[in-house]
Amino acid sequence: MAFIKLNDLEVEVEDGTNVVEAARLHGIEVPHYCYHPGLSRPANCRMCLVEPHVFFPPAGAIVPDRQLATGCTTVLRTAPPNRKLDGKYDFIVYTDSPRVKKAREDILEFLLVHHPLDCPVCDQAGECDLQDFTYRHGHDKSRYLEVKNVPPKKDLGPDVLLYSTRCIVCTRCIRFCQEVSGSNELGLIHRGSHDEIDIPRSHDGMPLQLLDNKLAGNVVDICPVGALISKDFLFKSRPWFMKQEKSVCAGCSVGCNITVEYKEDGVYRLKPRFHEEINQHWMCDDGRLGYGYVNSDDRLQLPMKRVDGEFQPTHWADALTQITEKLSEADAEKVVVIGSAQGTNEDNYVLQQFAHEVLKTEHLGLFGALPGEEHTFPQFTIEADKNPNTAGARKMLSNGTPVLEGEALWKKVSEADIVYLVSGAPERSLEAEEKAVLESVDFLIVQDVLPSEVTALADVVLPGTTFAEKDGTFTNSKGWVQRIRKTVDAPGEARIDWEIIQQLARQLGGEMNYHFAGEISLAISENVSGYAEATHQNIGDSGVKLAE
Numbered sequence: 001m002a003f004i005k006l007n008d009l010e011v012e013v014e015d016g017t018n019v020v021e022a023a024r025l026h027g028i029e030v031p032h033y034c035y036h037p038g039l040s041r042p043a044n045c046r047m048c049l050v051e052p053h054v055f056f057p058p059a060g061a062i063v064p065d066r067q068l069a070t071g072c073t074t075v076l077r078t079a080p081p082n083r084k085l086d087g088k089y090d091f092i093v094y095t096d097s098p099r100v101k102k103a104r105e106d107i108l109e110f111l112l113v114h115h116p117l118d119c120p121v122c123d124q125a126g127e128c129d130l131q132d133f134t135y136r137h138g139h140d141k142s143r144y145l146e147v148k149n150v151p152p153k154k155d156l157g158p159d160v161l162l163y164s165t166r167c168i169v170c171t172r173c174i175r176f177c178q179e180v181s182g183s184n185e186l187g188l189i190h191r192g193s194h195d196e197i198d199i200p201r202s203h204d205g206m207p208l209q210l211l212d213n214k215l216a217g218n219v220v221d222i223c224p225v226g227a228l229i230s231k232d233f234l235f236k237s238r239p240w241f242m243k244q245e246k247s248v249c250a251g252c253s254v255g256c257n258i259t260v261e262y263k264e265d266g267v268y269r270l271k272p273r274f275h276e277e278i279n280q281h282w283m284c285d286d287g288r289l290g291y292g293y294v295n296s297d298d299r300l301q302l303p304m305k306r307v308d309g310e311f312q313p314t315h316w317a318d319a320l321t322q323i324t325e326k327l328s329e330a331d332a333e334k335v336v337v338i339g340s341a342q343g344t345n346e347d348n349y350v351l352q353q354f355a356h357e358v359l360k361t362e363h364l365g366l367f368g369a370l371p372g373e374e375h376t377f378p379q380f381t382i383e384a385d386k387n388p389n390t391a392g393a394r395k396m397l398s399n400g401t402p403v404l405e406g407e408a409l410w411k412k413v414s415e416a417d418i419v420y421l422v423s424g425a426p427e428r429s430l431e432a433e434e435k436a437v438l439e440s441v442d443f444l445i446v447q448d449v450l451p452s453e454v455t456a457l458a459d460v461v462l463p464g465t466t467f468a469e470k471d472g473t474f475t476n477s478k479g480w481v482q483r484i485r486k487t488v489d490a491p492g493e494a495r496i497d498w499e500i501i502q503q504l505a506r507q508l509g510g511e512m513n514y515h516f517a518g519e520i521s522l523a524i525s526e527n528v529s530g531y532a533e534a535t536h537q538n539i540g541d542s543g544v545k546l547a548e
Contacts, residue, residue, distance in 0.1 A: 002076045004091040015078055019050050019071035023095055030095050031104065031133040033111075033224045034170040035072035038281040038379075039179055043070040045111075045170050047133070049103045050074065053092035055085055062086060064094075068103055071095070101137070108138035114149045114193065116165045124226030126239040130168065151196050156186075157211035159231045159285065160220060162197060167227035169195045173219040180282060182378040183213040197227070214375055214382060217285045221271055232289055233269050242268055246541050248474050248482045250342065250467040251287030252372075253385040255476030255543075258283060260468060262487045266295035267468050275542065278480060284375075284382045293426065293466065294488070298450055300463035301492025311461070316493065319460050324507045326418055326443050332360040334417040338409070339397045341368030341387035342424030343497055344472025344484065346520040348389075348396035349528070350498040350505075350512065351422060356399055358510040363412050364397045365404035366390070369425040383477060387425070388467070392475030395528055410437050417442045422497060424464060426450035447497060463494035470496045471517040473539065475546070481534040482543035 001012045006023060013022045021037065023030045033045035048071035053062050062085050071093075079090040086092075094100065112134065119125045151164035174186045174197065189198045199207050211219070220230045242261040249256040249270065256279035261269040270291055272283035293299075303319035304311040327335070337355040339348040355361050368387040375382040387393075397403045404412050413419055414437045423446060430438070430453045438444060438457045446458035455461045467474075469490040475481050490496070498520065502512045514520050518536040525535050530546045538544055 002078050002090040003088065004076055004093065005085075005089045007094055007096055010089075013076055015076070017076050019069075019074045019076065019093055019095070020048050022076055023071070028095055029136075030071045031129070031137055032072060033129060033168060034172065036172050036175075036222055036281075039172060039175045039222075041072045042171060042175070043073045045168070046070065046107050047104060047111075048072050049100055049107070051094040051097045051100050053085065053094070055083070062092065064097070064099070068099060104133075104137045105139050108134055109142065109144075111168045112138075112142060113144045114165070115168070116148070116150075118166070122163075122166065122226040123229050123234060124166075124223075128226055129224035130226075149194060151194075154198065156199060156228075157216055159289065160211050160216055161229045161231060161234070163227050163229060164196050166225050167197055168225055169197070170224060171197075172222045172224070173197060173228060176215075176219055176222060177211075177213075180218070180377060180379045181213045181215040183211075183215075185209050185211045185213070186219075213377075214284045214286060215282060215377060215380060217288045218272070218282050222281075230269075237263065237268050243487070245485045245487045246273060247467065247484045247487070248388065248476075249283055249287040250388040250474075250484075251284070251290045251386065253383045253387060253390055253477040254279060254381065255388060255474055255478075255480055255482055256283040256287060257482070257543075258287070260485075260487045262468070264488070266488055267291050277545070278476065278478070278543075280379065282380050284380070286382065291468070293450055294468045296450060299491045299494065300449060300451065300455070300461060301494055302463060303493070304461040306459045316495075319462060320504060320507060323420075323445055323460055323504060327359060327420075327504075328508060330359075330418050333363075334415070335359055335361045336363045336365060336404075336409075336413050336416040336419045337361060338365040338367045338413075338419065338421040339393050339403075340422040340424045340497075341366055341385075341390040341393045342467075343389065343393065343422055344467075344470065344517070345389065345392040345396050345475060345481070345524060345531075346472040346517045347422070347497040347501070348393045349520055349524050350501050350514065352397050352399050353512060354501050354505045354510065358505045358508050362401050363404065363416070364399075364401065365409040365412065366393055366397060367409075367421060367423055367425070367428075368393075369428050385477060388476070389474040391477055391479065392473070392481070395475065395530070396524070410434055413437050414440060418445070419443075420445045421447070421454065422464070422501075423448040423452065423454050424466070424497075426452040426455075429453055447500060449494070462500055463490075463492065464497045464500065465490045465494055469494075471536075473517075473521060473534065473536070479546040479548070480543045481531070481539060481546060483536060483539050483541070 020030045032048040049068040050071040052065045154162040220228045257273040257275040259271045302313040371384045374384040444458045447462040447464045
């Protein structure tokens with residue numbers, strides 16, 4: 001640990017910490033643009049200048065260094081005993097001296113020379129570092145009276161626009177494409193004050209390579225100004241009108257930590273949230289842009305039952321009564337209950353209880369989205385399993401008995417009279433054999449969020465909820481148990497999945513009486529091997545890693 005004097009504070013920091021991070025850890029803002037903790041440090045914006053102090057031997061005094069230093073590249077380490085400042089400090093640095101303040105003002109004035117100052121119409125307004133730092137550290141007026149450069153707006157790819165007039169050439173986006181995605185689509189063209197971010201182009205100006213890698217949306221997140229814009233979010237909302245909640249991406253088994261930004265009428269944006277062990281600072285575009293089904297107009301909003309081959313909306317009481325009548329008359333050996341790799345641990349645990357304790361069946365299976373491709377980047381992997389909770393669902397459903405999957409599942413379904421299938425994967429297509437097996441079932445109950453090939457075969461359809469509409473936990477492929485949190489209300493009369501299952505259990509004489517998801521997590525911690533520490537209270541925002 002390095003013992004440093006930071007302004008008027010005496011603090012200890014880990015060896016290798018730079019001044020920007022050391023200051024942030026102690027509530028001190030060192031403004032910066034080019035620096036990002038997940039990327040290399042070119043120190044080209046010069047906004048993070050700080051004033052280190054050095055020992056001056058002739059006078060035996062400690063004085064400000066001759067030059068200011070960039071805080072992002074100034075690394076703090078334990079000094080040898082003979083190099084201690086004042087006999088005790090490993091480093092002395094000031095982030096608020098007059099020299100530093102003047103340097104910041106000048107740098108900001110320089111960065112704003114060609115900036116259009118179009119904050120009222122900029123998508124980044126309200127979350128813009130240039131706007132915020134100018135207010136806190138800059139001049140109140142510009143001295144620049146010349147004609148400003150007006151470089152063109154550029155379409156960089158499927159979801160990214162570049163408003164070049166706003167760019168301050170911090171090069172975060174270029175370094176991301178070099179170091180994290182490894183795709184190298186972006187670079188600098190021209191020189192001096194005419195520098196521009198661009199993609200490679202042919203002699204006739206046509207793009208040779210679009211920003212079309214599956215991590216492209218991250219360049220929008222890391223842009224400190226309003227230069228890189230998401231087409232998906234363009235002009236949707238000002239950030240101060242949205243609420244935020246910490247959650248986990250439901251796009252695959254990586255379990256990227258995210259922030260869900262939402263309003264009463266739906267989800268507006270998903271952004272990555274830092275987790276050192278899982279996704280660092282990033283997320284893929286499949287997960288980022290895959291929330292559309294939450295807001296879909298096609299969402300299932302009422303229970304439906306099949307009458308004379310056609311679906312008719314019905315009341316919850318009617319649908320549940322029809323299901324309980326069928327289940328109460330069924331032979332347990334002819335009943336198959338299928339959980340969802342899209343559902344939470346809490347949903348699947350209650351479903352397992354329902355199957356074992358109420359229906360007395362041992363035939364539990366697992367259903368979810370079909371595998372996709374795995375994509376590996378220099379610092380990120382998108383896994384082939386496109387379900388957020390395959391690992392957790394297997395643990396919740398097993399209860400000492402094997403969980404049916406693949407051919408074994410469909411063979412058991414072909415022998416069943418009643419199947420209760422919780423899906424949550426509406427885009428999951430059915431193979432011909434799977435469809436034929438489900439068609440042969442005498443009574444098929446499907447719990448889902450959207451109409452699908454599976455719901456089309458059901459006798460009763462129950463509207464469930466997405467990851468954005470309930471509390472619970474997912475277990476990712478590496479054994480991290482993480483929280484998801486409710487952000488928006490489910491549409492119509494859709495209900496939380498475990499609540500539907502619990503109500504069915506009660507109507508069939510079961511004694512389940514959970515009031516909220518955290519109560520189920522306590523039961524999981526007591527009854528599922530390896531989950532003793534995985535209560536909602538222990539999980540917090542960072543998750544809990546299951547023992548190997």
